[in-house]
Amino acid sequence: MGRGRGRDYTGRTMPSPSSAIRPKRGKKGSETPIVTPVSARKRVAPSRQVVRGDRGVKVTRAVTIRRSADELYAFWRQIENLPRIVKHPLTIERVSDIASHWAASAPVGDRRVEWDAVIINDEPGKLIAWRSREGAEIPNAGTVRFAPAPGDEGTEVTVTLEYNPPAGKLGAWFAKLSGQEPAQQVTEALRRFKALMEAGEIPTTEGQPSGRPQNTKAKRS
């Protein structure tokens, strides 16, 4: 059984990564996006400038969180918060109210992947959209949207991420980082976000004892 491949958090079938490369409008799974595509927004350049040609990948994932849209929006708008919910080591430095500098380590010759990002749409309590600036090694763009869940039971948080997977060694690393399934990375980030907001912490077992060899040495009396 695949590990979540082709399924979103709610269990709906989503397009496979190959079919997601060129989203087909109106087809099941990639019909009218819940989030207005970045390309359709006024202040934004056409998406092909961010995610060029037919190499772009687009993923959409959603989660419902038992907190108000304003509270959830506030966490995301404070962009330095995001490394807390992304599992891969990532640093985000705020440059201005809308600009930020992102860096992730890449185990390819000790190099780092860095890029500048800018918020291109901001509707408090509703939506934040961003894209990488010209010259990014991995051109990317994303949207997070906050909408009340039916019956006012929390907020539906929907993230859409588009990026252009690079070629060569860096591309191979990127594929590894995203486990061939970038959608799963987004799912995990949303899961951690939800836990942090609802439970106050992200569940973990890292650092607990077990009877595996590396552990038993630590305290054998």
Next chain:
Amino acid sequence: MKAVCWMGKKKMEVQRVPDPRILNPRDCVLRVTATAICGSDLHLYNGYIPTLEKGDILGHEFMGEVVEVGPEVKKLKVGDRVVVPFTISCGGCIHCSRTLWSCCDNTNPNAALLEALAGQSGAAIYGYSALYGGYAGGQAEYVRVPFADTGPIKIESDLPDDKLLFLSDIFPTGYMAAENCDIVPGRSVVAVWGCGPVGQFAIRSALLLGAAKVIAIDNVPERLRMAEAGGAVAINHDEVDDVQDELRAHTGGRGPDAAIDAVGMEAHGSVYDQVKQTLKLENDRAYALRQAMRAVRKGGVLSIPGVYSGFVDKVPMGAVFAKAVTIKQGQTHMHRYLRPLLKLVEDGKIDPSFVITHRVPLGHAPQAYAMFCDKKDGCIKVVLDPAM
């Protein structure tokens, strides 16, 4: 500390491992004063639950004394005596808020694994494989308890551990199984497949809830005797031609109003399932489940506290449909039952220690697992004492 580790199929070892510590702000650490081997631990012992790793510390039935609390723990303090429910719940998600505690969204760090198998992940469970969160279990001298303000119930009375320990799983599990039967006091007849510890508590709970008659089905004489002592009519399925005929005879031809499958995935009686399970063509042997589906009365309820892990063959859905049977099941919503059942114990309405047949030191856990698995020496329930 000493801890009971799974080292492979039918291979348990007591090892020295590092002591647990606080990893998250809502954690506490307990010194375990009593812990037990659960029937569902045997599914792990026998290697039927995927993603269990060599070295994993087992045990989800335990109680003890708080020795350390994290900075966000408000309700517990060092020195408190607590019983810990086997499911780990956050208390903040929509499912916890609806008292569907075992469906908690936020406690399984490996939720993706269970999502791949079941579509969604519920609450994590202590010592029950990576699939259920990979948390170290409580068959140890110390254990880390996450979300300590939500799970553990503080004990104010001086009742002995023997009477309290089973609030951690089998008493609430048997009780919820009986509650799911929609018992009409004085009228309902309930049949219980499997007289292991959960079956025993289901029998007694059904009677506490007013069942007119409880019929217990098993083939282990001492388990049937314990069921009879609890007020049930016993059927030894090895000594009757046909369980269904026998049930009809006990119910004026109607069949039981509710059927409880307290057996689960390792039922005996079908060579077909044994072979398929061994060849990994089927996860679960569902002999008892099929029998219960056929025997339950029209319009009745099938309540399933027995554990199933994956796929089951030859389920008679036709019988379930034809008779308009309601199926109720799932992991126990533990936190619902802790307080009410503690009160039943404190009021003397039930003494859960009736089920204990063996008390052994924690260090004897490997032998105890083998004895319990083989039902040797009249073994029904083993309590492990870390201090012995």
